[in-house]
Amino acid sequence: MTTAERIEAGPGTGPGESLPPLDLPAARTAGCPFDPAPGVERALREEPVTRATLWDGSSCWLVTRHQDVREVLGDPRFSADATRPGFPFLSAGGRELIATKPTLLRMDDPEHARLRRMLTADFMVKKMEAMRPEVQRLTDELLDRMTEGRTSADLVAEFALPLPSLVICLLLGVPYEDHEFFQERSSILLSLRSTREEVRAAQDELLEYLVRLAESKRQRPDDAIISRLISRGELNSSEVATMGRLLLIAGHETTANMTALSTLALLRNPDQLARLRDDPSLIKGAVEELLRYLTIVHNGLPRIATKDVRVGGVTIRAGEGVVCTLNTANRDEDTFPGAGGLDVGRDARRHVAFGFGVHQCLGQPLARVELQIALETLLRRLPGLRLDIPFEDVPFRHDMGIYGVHALPVAW
Amino acid sequence: MRVHIDQDKCCGAGSCVLSAPDVFDQREEDGIVVLLNAEPPAELREAVQEAAAICPAAAISVEQPERV
Numbered sequence A: 001m002t003t004a005e006r007i008e009a010g011p012g013t014g015p016g017e018s019l020p021p022l023d024l025p026a027a028r029t030a031g032c033p034f035d036p037a038p039g040v041e042r043a044l045r046e047e048p049v050t051r052a053t054l055w056d057g058s059s060c061w062l063v064t065r066h067q068d069v070r071e072v073l074g075d076p077r078f079s080a081d082a083t084r085p086g087f088p089f090l091s092a093g094g095r096e097l098i099a100t101k102p103t104l105l106r107m108d109d110p111e112h113a114r115l116r117r118m119l120t121a122d123f124m125v126k127k128m129e130a131m132r133p134e135v136q137r138l139t140d141e142l143l144d145r146m147t148e149g150r151t152s153a154d155l156v157a158e159f160a161l162p163l164p165s166l167v168i169c170l171l172l173g174v175p176y177e178d179h180e181f182f183q184e185r186s187s188i189l190l191s192l193r194s195t196r197e198e199v200r201a202a203q204d205e206l207l208e209y210l211v212r213l214a215e216s217k218r219q220r221p222d223d224a225i226i227s228r229l230i231s232r233g234e235l236n237s238s239e240v241a242t243m244g245r246l247l248l249i250a251g252h253e254t255t256a257n258m259t260a261l262s263t264l265a266l267l268r269n270p271d272q273l274a275r276l277r278d279d280p281s282l283i284k285g286a287v288e289e290l291l292r293y294l295t296i297v298h299n300g301l302p303r304i305a306t307k308d309v310r311v312g313g314v315t316i317r318a319g320e321g322v323v324c325t326l327n328t329a330n331r332d333e334d335t336f337p338g339a340g341g342l343d344v345g346r347d348a349r350r351h352v353a354f355g356f357g358v359h360q361c362l363g364q365p366l367a368r369v370e371l372q373i374a375l376e377t378l379l380r381r382l383p384g385l386r387l388d389i390p391f392e393d394v395p396f397r398h399d400m401g402i403y404g405v406h407a408l409p410v411a412w
Numbered sequence B: 001m002r003v004h005i006d007q008d009k010c011c012g013a014g015s016c017v018l019s020a021p022d023v024f025d026q027r028e029e030d031g032i033v034v035l036l037n038a039e040p041p042a043e044l045r046e047a048v049q050e051a052a053a054i055c056p057a058a059a060i061s062v063e064q065p066e067r068v
């Protein structure tokens, strides 16, 4: 149905149909770039489980409340298997990416669990905590280089992006010299504007590169993840490459955007910035609060019902698609009083910025270590840090599946 | 207070280890939850309850003692 036809038809009368179907991905307002799109916020307030229309004209349910989002994502009757007919895709590129090479992200148990458990030991809390000295060293080196003889720079290009890229390359055993190659490909894969052809080409190039890398580890094994996945003998080179692609992209784009967007959010909330600077012991909680407040996976998580399930008073039928908006769940006043404000002293641990259920972010212990070190060090070493362009000119990533800023010119 | 874990459900996200490191750990070989203390002292109650509440896979349950 087109927008015009839908307005003509008017809102339905069933449960979850009193608001007109919302177009997804929903557009944000320029003036409030940290807040969820007005459309999804309205749904949270007025009709928390509501109908939505996706970019390709298909319909799905939108689930917005904290409790309901946890229920859906934690319920095995909602499938993440993107090969099921009717699965709701949030972009053409997203559909293409899955249609050709599904990763564990879009599979159900037991296959999902089998693959995930090959990786859980590598990302567990103890291992990631043990990375602190290395992450600190890389952080200091990047800041040394960024500040040497200069008083301004683009924080994304010189700090926020290289840090997690260096770390994930180290963990996977991918040569960092190739970062331009894989960063360009991953931008194409994550852009909401990429065509199917662009996505397919980028995907093929990235996989080809990773297959070659995996093959080379057969000859010259090392202690990093790709090499160990190969020597386990349970996956072939192409399967290892698919897993490597997921880790490589998930491992740098997310933390990079969180680092830059968190810096900007703190600069825009000078009282919170001052609190954090005065008391660095707040950093762990502050990172949880920033994850909640910013929720960079901003278009929501897609699932499909395999049985009829009641969610928030609405019956979702088997075969219907569901999108759970994490950003509205993280702004739900019932769970987070004063949710619209950034409060670095808040206990935000129940946020769902990493998702919920068995697919909850595998890399979260790593992301936490990186964000805590990056932000603490940045604030400590650059006490005069400020935005170097008018706030209105900051290029927000409205066009990307992972929210953030394309660049962040700062001075100190 | 008695804590139960279900290792089959566990997805190794590690949030319990961050909330209550004296009660939960992750297995070296696969990052799956292990219990360090199935009957933690009362002062850890809040931390353990938080761990159960944030566990993404509902793999932790907490049995409260009968109130007297």
Ligand code: HEM
Residues within 6 Å of the ligand: A080, A104, A105, A106, A116, A246, A247, A248, A250, A251, A252, A254, A255, A258, A296, A297, A301, A302, A353, A354, A355, A356, A358, A359, A360, A361, A362, A363, A364, A366, A367
């Ligand atoms: C701030 C940083 C990050 C955020 C906000 C984030 C967010 C998320 C979210 C929301 C999901 C769930 C997707 C779903 O259920 O459909 C997820 C899954 C995943 N993330 Fe992250 N992530 C971050 C960093 C990382 C890092 C550093 C890695 C490192 C390798 C990583 C690897 C993964 C993987 C492999 C999955 C799939 C897990 C599964 O399906 O079982 N992420 N992430």
